[in-house]
Amino acid sequence: MHESIGRTQTVSCALDPARTAALHVALDRPGDPPGPGDPLPPFWHQVYFWDAQRPGRLGPDGHPATGTGLIPDLDLPQRMWAGGRLTFHAAPRLGTPATKTTTVETVAEKTGRSGRLAFVTLRHEIAQDGTLCVTEQQDLVYRQPPQDRTPVAPPQAATDETDARPHRFDTTLLFRYSALTFNGHRIHYDADYARDTEGYAGLVVHGPLLAQLLIHMAEDALGPLAAFTFRGTSALTHTDPATLCRRDTALWVRAADGRQCMEATATPAA
Template identity: 65%
Template sequence: MDRQGDVIDPARAAAMLAILGRAQDIEAGAQMPPFFHQLYFWDARPTQELGRDGHPRTGIGLIPDMGLPRRMWAGGRLRFHAPLVSGVAAEKRSAVETTNRKSGRSGPLAFVTLRHEIWQAGALCVTEWQDLVYRQDPEKGQPRPALPNAPMGEEQATDVTFDTTMLFRYSALTFNGHRIHYDERYAREVEGYDGLVVHGPLLAQLLMLMAQDALGPLRGFSFRATAPLLHHETATLCRKGHALWVRGPDGRQCMQAEAEV
């Protein structure tokens, strides 16, 4: 098990609220919004320990080398046991829960599930399961898989836009070096996207805040990325009851989620 300590700095939380366009009313002693633990416990590896994509190389840290170059955050599940408090030291305990390999329509796939526990003042505050998928580079001319259509009939909808500055600031604040979020040439020429990719956790964060604003404090939240959203696209955050999703401008579903209160 890997252990990291950090102080839940209110200034970092205020910076995230600024990125999200929310009031920066976080002070020491305040309860943190859900999922804000992602701003802390940076894995600051030396440059020589990074892979071509800007992430820490697999096989030298917690994540084993699965032999495939492309990494994606496929989804996750969270349990909120108690709110984190800003200005107080905390510890993150991480372990690999499962690894698996299988063949998909686009070739071999590898799946890694990490379990993170966030502890503060001797109490477990958050348990998070992070699902990662690794795959081959796309072949030129290879047909793209059909993307799922997003549901309609939501009771709440909010349009959101992204730009390169927002993606860069979010990457910096979460210490996410993945080049698909800020290096457009790499995203297009190496990983085969049509532009910069909006972070899956950023979309999940927006959905969590939408759910909490509408339903009250969250006990749990699960999400799954189903299609990439690009930085030049307008997306719609949707909610119907406890179900949430992100709809792209062409009607595709980019993420689906479920809130528990």
């Protein structure tokens, strides 16, 4: 077992309503934003509990370098958010302090087509006034810069959706979402780095941003959610027109060329 498994870290946050108001505007949500005392919408905790590090503790990709916190030194500089599993126990209230306790659940290494990889799962538990509000398992992948730039054939997305929403992204939204989540990953704002170092066709739309839009779609159709699971399957760049799709509790993101960029499953609250 890896020595880092079981490490924990707790961060406190005031849940300032101003951040939620900014995300509400950035995502162009209808109506007025939630205010003090209102419940925090599902997954909007991404704009809180920042892991703010000094420049000298950042890796070349803009993320906190491994070995500087919970994540061990894996000698793998590039990080990807592969997916996650969310359980919504109770909605945190804005303006009331909350805590997020993060635990390293698993660390596994293997060699794949692109070289050595490390898979890390973190468990985040968000609590407020002694009540567990959200449990999130976050799956991360660390790798070396790709040597073989030959594209891997991505999965093709289903076309049997009963609900479809075209969606386009732009650099302003990617910048705002990066700023609100304090995400310094250069693939979201540095086109040269994204293309030349990490091998993407352009700026990459954040996986959590795609998941957030699918959560909104699921809530609109199914009502409050008890759980949500998502997995990224192909990178979506900001110039790619996308379609958010739903069939019952299954959701996915389809790019204009038909490839599947994300798959997800929503569980409605009882």
